[in-house]
Amino acid sequence: MAAVIDQYIVWTFCASLIGFLLLFILRLNDKNESKEDTGNCNIQNDIVKSSSNDGDSSPEHGSRTDVIIVGAGVAGTALAHTLGKDGRRVHVIERDLTEPDRIVGELLQPGEYLKLVELGLEDCVEEIDAQQVLGYALFKDGKNTRLSYPLEKFHADVSGRSFHNGRFIQRMREKAATLPNVQLDQGTVTSLLEENGTIKGVQYKTKDGQELQSFAPLTIVCDGCFSNLRRSLCKPKVDVPSCFVGLVLENCQLPFANHGHVILADPSPILFYPISSTEIRCLVDVPGQKIPPIANGEMANYLKTVVAPQVPPELHDAFISAVEKGNIRTMPNRSMPADPQPTPGALLMGDAFNMRHPLTGGGMTVALSDIVVLRNLLKPLNDFHDSASLTTYLESFYTLRKPVASTINTLAGALYKVFSSSPDQARKEMRQACFDYLSLGGVFSSGPIALLSGLNPRPLSLVLHFFAVAIYGVGRLLLPFPSLKRMWIGARLISSASGIIFPIIKAEGVRQMFFPATIPAIYRAPPVDD
Numbered sequence: 028m029a030a031v032i033d034q035y036i037v038w039t040f041c042a043s044l045i046g047f048l049l050l051f052i053l054r055l056n057d058k059n060e061s062k063e064d065t066g067n068c069n070i071q072n073d074i075v076k077s078s079s080n081d082g083d084s085s086p087e088h089g090s091r092t093d094v095i096i097v098g099a100g101v102a103g104t105a106l107a108h109t110l111g112k113d114g115r116r117v118h119v120i121e122r123d124l125t126e127p128d129r130i131v132g133e134l135l136q137p138g139e140y141l142k143l144v145e146l147g148l149e150d151c152v153e154e155i156d157a158q159q160v161l162g163y164a165l166f167k168d169g170k171n172t173r174l175s176y177p178l179e180k181f182h183a184d185v186s187g188r189s190f191h192n193g194r195f196i197q198r199m200r201e202k203a204a205t206l207p208n209v210q211l212d213q214g215t216v217t218s219l220l221e222e223n224g225t226i227k228g229v230q231y232k233t234k235d236g237q238e239l240q241s242f243a244p245l246t247i248v249c250d251g252c253f254s255n256l257r258r259s260l261c262k263p264k265v266d267v268p269s270c271f272v273g274l275v276l277e278n279c280q281l282p283f284a285n286h287g288h289v290i291l292a293d294p295s296p297i298l299f300y301p302i303s304s305t306e307i308r309c310l311v312d313v314p315g316q317k318i319p320p321i322a323n324g325e326m327a328n329y330l331k332t333v334v335a336p337q338v339p340p341e342l343h344d345a346f347i348s349a350v351e352k353g354n355i356r357t358m359p360n361r362s363m364p365a366d367p368q369p370t371p372g373a374l375l376m377g378d379a380f381n382m383r384h385p386l387t388g389g390g391m392t393v394a395l396s397d398i399v400v401l402r403n404l405l406k407p408l409n410d411f412h413d414s415a416s417l418t419t420y421l422e423s424f425y426t427l428r429k430p431v432a433s434t435i436n437t438l439a440g441a442l443y444k445v446f447s448s449s450p451d452q453a454r455k456e457m458r459q460a461c462f463d464y465l466s467l468g469g470v471f472s473s474g475p476i477a478l479l480s481g482l483n484p485r486p487l488s489l490v491l492h493f494f495a496v497a498i499y500g501v502g503r504l505l506l507p508f509p510s511l512k513r514m515w516i517g518a519r520l521i522s523s524a525s526g527i528i529f530p531i532i533k534a535e536g537v538r539q540m541f542f543p544a545t546i547p548a549i550y551r552a553p554p555v556d557d
C-alpha cells in the first residue's frame with residue numbers, strides 16, 4: 028500500500044513539474060508575441076492594428092480589467108458606476124478630470140430621472156443646487172401655454188432636474204470612483220488597439236506625456252460629440268442644423284417657476300430654464316453653421332437687436348445685462364443617426380454613437396436608457412473574454428435600444444423643424460397648429476409631453492400625435508368654409524409634415540423602430556457561463 032502511495036506521489040510530482048514547465052514556456056511565448064505585436068503596430072487614424080495567429084496570446088487575456096470606458100462624461104460615468112456595481116472591473120480613462128464648464132446637458136427630463144433611480148444614481152442630483160422642473164411653458168406671438176409633465180402617478184421626487192452640467196458630472200465621477208473595482212484615470216485615449224479585427228484595448232497619453240496601453244475584452248467608447256475614435260466603429264453622418272448660443276441670466280424670475288421655457292421665435296426657438304436657485308440658462312438657436320462672431324461684437328449686436336425683442340418682458344433686462352456682461356458661449360447642435368459597424372470587443376455609447384438636436388433635452392435620456400439596456404444585456408454574462416459570444420450577443424443591443432432612442436431622436440428633429448419659422452405658408456400653419464394643439468390641454472398636451480419627457484417614449488404615439496397636429500392644422504384651414512387656396516395650403520401642410528418626419532424615421536430605421544421584434548438578433552439567448 029505504502030509503495031502504491033509513493034508511486035502516486037512521484038507521478039503527481041513529475042506531472043506537476045512538466046505542467047509547470049510547459050506553462051512557463053507558453054507564458055514566455057505570450058510575452059514575446061505581444062511585445063512583437065506592439066512593436067509591429069501599424070497606426071491608421073484612430074486605430075492601431077496588429078495581427079497574431081494565436082488568439083490566446085492576446086494581452087487582454089492576462090488583463091484584470093473587464094471593461095475599458097473612454098470618457099467620463101454623462102454616459103461614461105453612469106456606465107462605469109453601473110458596470111462596477113455589477114462586479115465588473117472597470118478602467119475609465121478621461122481626458123480631463125476637473126469639473127467641466129459647459130452649456131450642454133443641463134436639463135434632465137423626468138424619464139431620465141427615473142433611469143437614474145434605476146441605476147442607483149439619483150443622489151447625484153442632490154447637493155448641487157439642482158432645480159425641479161415640472162413641465163414647459165410655450166410662448167408664441169405674445170401668447171403662452173403651460174404644459175405640465177404627467178407626473179400624477181409618480182412619487183413626489185420624480186420630476187425633471189436642471190443644474191450645472193459640471194456639478195452633476197463631478198458627483199457621478201466621485202460616486203463611480205468610490206467603487207473598489209472602478210479605476211478612474213486621467214489620460215487622452217489616442218487610439219484603439221486592434222488585433223485580427225477585434226478591439227483589445229486602448230493606447231492613451233497621461234498628463235505628463237507618458238504613452239500607456241490598457242487591455243480588456245470590451246472597450247466602450249463614450250468620448251462625446253466630437254469623438255475622434257468613432258470612425259472605425261460606425262459610419263458617422265453628422266449634420267449640424269444650427270448652433271446654440273448660451274448665456275446665464277441673473278437676478279430675475281422665470282414667468283413660470285420650475286418650468287422650461289420655449290419661445291417660438293424668429294428664425295428659431297429660444298430656451299430658458301433654471302440651472303441653480305439664482306441662475307437661468309438661456310440658449311438661443313441660430314440656424315446654420317455660420318454664426319455672428321463673438322470677438323468683434325456682431326454676436327452681442329445680433330442678440331440685442333434680433334433676439335431681445337422676442338424675449339418675454341420679465342426676462343428682457345436680465346437678458347440684456349447677460350449680453351453686456353459678455354460671457355457668451357456657443358456650441359454646434361449636431362445630429363447623427365446611430366449607424367454602427369459591429370466590431371468585436373468594442374461598443375459606442377452616448378453622443379459618440381448617436382446625436383439629436385438638443386431642443387428637447389433628449390441626449391441624456393438616450394444615453395441613460397442605453398445604459399439600462401446594456402446593463403440588462405450583460406448581466407447574465409460571467410466572462411467577457413468569450414469574444415465571439417459577446418459580439419453576437421451585443422448585436423441585440425442595437426435593436427433593443429431602438430424604440431426609445433429613435434422616438435426621442437425623431438421627436439427632437441421634427442419638433443426643431445416645426446418650431447422654426449419659415450416663409451412657407453404651409454409651414455407657418457403647421458407651427459401655429461402645433462402651438463394650438465398643445466394648448467388644447469388633456470391628452471393633446473399630455474401625450475406629446477410624455478414623449479418629450481421620456482416618460483412614454485413610444486414610436487407609434489409620436490407618429491399619431493405628429494399627424495394629429497397636421498390634421499388639426501388642415502381642419503382649422505378648412506373650417507368653417509374651405510376655399511381652393513386653403514385646400515391647397517392644407518394639402519401642402521400634410522406633404523410638408525410628411526417631408527419632415529419620414530426622412531428622420533428612414534434614417535433611424537423603420538423596421539428597428541416600429542417592428543424590433545421581427546429582427547432575429549433580439550432573440551439571441553445570452554451565452555451564460557457555467
Ligand SMILES: Cc1cc2nc3c(=O)[nH]c(=O)nc-3n(C[C@H](O)[C@H](O)[C@H](O)COP(=O)(O)OP(=O)(O)OC[C@H]3O[C@@H](n4cnc5c(N)ncnc54)[C@H](O)[C@@H]3O)c2cc1C
Nearest residue numbers: 098100101102122131132133134216251377378388390391
Ligand atoms: C448645446 C447643447 C445643449 C444640450 N442640452 C441638453 C440638455 O439640456 N439635456 C440633455 O439631456 N441633453 C442635452 N444635450 C446633449 C447632451 O449634452 C449629450 O447628449 C450628453 O452630454 C452626452 O454625454 P456623453 O457622455 O456621450 O458625452 P460628454 O458628456 O460630452 O462626455 C464625453 C467625455 O469624453 C471625454 N473625452 C473626449 N475625448 C476623449 C479622449 N480621446 N480620451 C479620453 N476622454 C475623452 C471628454 O473630456 C468628456 O468628459 C445638449 C447638447 C448640446 C450641444
